Amino acid sequence: MSESPIKVTLLGTGGPRPDPQRSGPATLVQIGNMPILFDVGRGVVVQTMRAGVALQALRHVFITHHHFDHIGDLYDIGLSSWFAGRKEALTIHGPPDTKRLLQALLTQVYDKDIEWRSEGEPVHGGWPPMLGHDVGTGLVYECERWRVYAEPVVHGHGLDFSPAFLKRWICYGYRLETQGKVIAISGDTVDCAGLRRLAMGADVLVQCCYLAGAEINSPHFERLAKYTLACGDSVGRIAAQCGVKTLVLTHQRPRPDDAMVEVLRQEVQREFSGRVVVASDLDEVVLDGV
Ligand SMILES: [Zn+2]
Secondary structure, three states, X not given: OOOOOEEEEEEEOOOOOOEOOEOOOXXXXXXXXXXXXXXXXXXXHHHHHHOOOOHHHOOXXXXXXXXXXXXXXXXXXXXXXXXXXXXXXXXXXXOOOHHHHHHHHHHHHOHHHXXXXXXXXXXXXXXXXXXXXEOOOEEEXXXXXXXEEEEEOOOOOOOOOOHHHHHHOOOEEEEEEEOOEEEEEOOOOOOOHHHHHHHOOOOEEEEEOOOOHHHOOOHHHHHHHHHOOOOOOOHHHHHHHXXXXXXXXEOOOOOOOOHHHHHHHHHHHOOOOOEEEEOOOOOEEEOOOO
């Protein structure tokens, strides 16, 4: 089988706080003409189009966890890809409960809209299903050309949540392997064994990195950096110890200016000698020659 070009596009590099400069978390991996989405944050549909991808080509979305900034436009990607001509199912892979969330959208929020357009605008054809796929850890999807592994990651688990909530709060990172290359998507996490397994030897690690070390200047941010989201004080070390080749930093906080981005880059480069991309929306990493 001939090799297909592999490209990673940072569709959205922001977080939950609305940011005119950054869309919500979403990363696009293209293997040849197969687009695969990781998370569907605010603005993902328009960003996918800006990246030059035909929405109707989408077949697989992988959800890292159920914070609203990562799943907020789930309905939009399903319904807009239908308008664009999608005829086949769109599978939404994610942690336990993904199927339930999707069913709620399709049967309790958008059921009338779907019926209206199916019957009132038959030009779209019938509704091509969105299928929820709750996945465990390990190998979660495999086809001829690529496979995806999920690893549990630690995202707020050390905070004061009840055991009942923590049972339901399951967060993943993903590792996509194709043609001898590895692309790791950290999801939202602090340093943990799951993150290190998925990042090990990765050609590209798309890593959440909310703050530069210099911005961790209050008890709130100290707690955040320790329990919730990795920051500039740890991501370079993790990438170096895991043998990552290209480290892409995303999930940025809104900032009044970009001066801190350079501070963050230099901080990370003190511990990591590979390539560092402090990503802006629509930045691309092409894997040839990574
Ligand atoms: Zn989150």
